Amino acid sequence: MKTIFVGPNGVRAGWRFLLFVVASMTLQNLLQFAVMKAGYKPSPGFNVLDFLISDGAGFVAMLAVATAFARWERRTVGSYGFPIRIAFGAKWWEGMLWGTLAPLAAMGMVVAAGGAHIDGLALHGAALAKAVVLWFVTMIVLGFFEEFLFRGYPFDALARGMGFWPAAWLLAILFGALHYFTKPMENWVDATTVGLLGLFMTFALRRTGDLWFSAGFHTAFDFIALNVLGAPNTGNDGKPLADRFLATRWTGADWITGGPRGLEASLFMFIVIAALFVAFDRRFPAKNREVQEPAVIEAALT
Numbered sequence: 001m002k003t004i005f006v007g008p009n010g011v012r013a014g015w016r017f018l019l020f021v022v023a024s025m026t027l028q029n030l031l032q033f034a035v036m037k038a039g040y041k042p043s044p045g046f047n048v049l050d051f052l053i054s055d056g057a058g059f060v061a062m063l064a065v066a067t068a069f070a071r072w073e074r075r076t077v078g079s080y081g082f083p084i085r086i087a088f089g090a091k092w093w094e095g096m097l098w099g100t101l102a103p104l105a106a107m108g109m110v111v112a113a114g115g116a117h118i119d120g121l122a123l124h125g126a127a128l129a130k131a132v133v134l135w136f137v138t139m140i141v142l143g144f145f146e147e148f149l150f151r152g153y154p155f156d157a158l159a160r161g162m163g164f165w166p167a168a169w170l171l172a173i174l175f176g177a178l179h180y181f182t183k184p185m186e187n188w189v190d191a192t193t194v195g196l197l198g199l200f201m202t203f204a205l206r207r208t209g210d211l212w213f214s215a216g217f218h219t220a221f222d223f224i225a226l227n228v229l230g231a232p233n234t235g236n237d238g239k240p241l242a243d244r245f246l247a248t249r250w251t252g253a254d255w256i257t258g259g260p261r262g263l264e265a266s267l268f269m270f271i272v273i274a275a276l277f278v279a280f281d282r283r284f285p286a287k288n289r290e291v292q293e294p295a296v297i298e299a300a301l302t
Contacts, residue, residue, distance in 0.1 A: 013158055013160050013161020013162065014157075014158070016069070016157040017154050017157040017158050017161075020062075020065055020066075020069060020153050020154055023065045023068075024061045024062045024065045024149075025061075027061035027065060028058045028060075028061040028062075031057035031061060032053065032054065032057050035057070044237075045235075045236045045237055046226075046233065046236040046241055048131075048134045048138050048243075051138045051141070051142060052137070052141060055141045055142045056141050056145075058145045058149070059141060059144050059145040062145070062148050062149065062152065063077065063148075066080055066152070069153060080152045080153045081147070081148065081151060081152045081153075081155075081205070081210055081211035082144075082148070082152070082210065082212065082215070083212075086210070086212060087212070088212075089212065091208055091210070091212040091213040092212045092213065094213060094216065095204070095213035095214060095215065095216025095218075095219075095220070096216040096217070096219065096220040097216075097220070098213075098217050098280075099216060099218065099219060099220025099221040099223075100220045100221075102276060103221055103224045103225040103231075103263055103272075104224060104229075105272050105275070106266055106268050106269050106272045107229055107263065109266075109268040109271070110252065110256055110257055110263070110266060110268060114251070114256075115250065115253070115256035115257045115266075116249065116250050116251060116252065116257060117248070117249045117251060118246050118247065118248050118249075119248070119249060121246060121247065122230065122243075122245060122246055122247040123244075123245055127243070128245060131227070131243040131245065132245065135223065135243075136223060139219045139220075142218070142219070142222060143216070143218035143219035143222070144215055147211050147214050147215045147218055148211070150174075150175055151171070151198075151201060151202055151211055151214060152211065154171070155167055155168070155171055155202070155205075158170065158171070164206065168199060168202040169199070172195045172199040173195055175194060175195055176191040176195030176196075177195075179191050179194045183234045183235055184237075185234040185238050185259075185260050185261065186234055187265060189258075189265045189266075189269075190234075190265035193264045193269045193270065193273060196270075196273045197221070197264070197273060200276050201214035201217060201218065203277065203280065204280065204284075207280065207281075207284035208284060225262060225263050226240075226241055226262070227241060227243075227244060227245055228245050228246060229244075229246060229248055229263070230245070230246050230247070231250075231258070231262035231263045232250065232258075232259075232260050232261070232262050233260075233261070233262050234260055234261050234262075237260075238259070238260025238261070256268070
């Protein structure tokens with residue numbers, strides 16, 4: 001029976017993955033429960049404070065559990081994808097740039113196909129400034145939370161047990177499946193593009209050696225798509241955010257605009273994702289892998 005739980009390198013990767021997820025989710029729920037007991041009540045749809053509390057609690061919980069796991073494995077927390085020495089450095093800002101251009105490219109094709117029209121700003125003055133600051137901070141937190149969840153310790157554990165790309169595909173499929181089965185009005189296009197975007201960010205981890213590029217990309221992609229362009233989302237009842245920045249009218253067919261699922265469900269997103277892989281491969285060629293990858297995933301990548 002011991003071999004089921006313990007292998008040549010200690011506790012098997014699958015059990016480490018499961019222990020981390022269960023411990024993190026338990027602590028996150030406890031933190032959210034404490035906030036609600038203090039009097040906070042979540043709002044229906046997408047709300048900036050709900051995001052901050054939920055994803056903030058999730059990231060704090062994972063960081064706390066990762067700290068305990070790092071002591072157990074005699075490693076540093078930064079070795080799980082976010083080395084502090086390069087925090088918010090060049091990789092993060094470059095990820096922000098790529099994450100900005102991707103939804104803008106998709107939006108350009110949607111507009112060219114007659115699927116959307118921008119009538120100007122939806123907010124002005126102090127209301128716009130407040131929304132920009134609050135949502136930008138929120139999307140940074142969301143980027144950290146989802147990247148650490150899908151490409152931090154859980155991915156690190158699986159990659160050490162089953163190899164880098166099998167773990168990458170498994171979590172990309174899981175990422176898409178969670179969107180498909182846990183959100184209303186979803187379809188195969190949205191689930192597939194979300195999974196492929198997750199795979200792209202894992203590809204970025206492979207080539208850059210850490211998660212800073214991916215976190216920047218994730219932050220900017222959601223910020224531009226949801227907050228700036230005002231794309232709808234099924235998590236918000238298929239509607240754009242109430243405090244979006246641009247007054248965008250979505251007038252085209254669902255295959256063009258994505259419908260209530262937003263830009264990620266537009267068929268144009270497949271073109272954007274293909275371009276991302278090709279461009280990133282040229283920007284970070286594989287020949288640099290040996291000098292760019294950290295020790296944390298060295299064993300999984302060889």
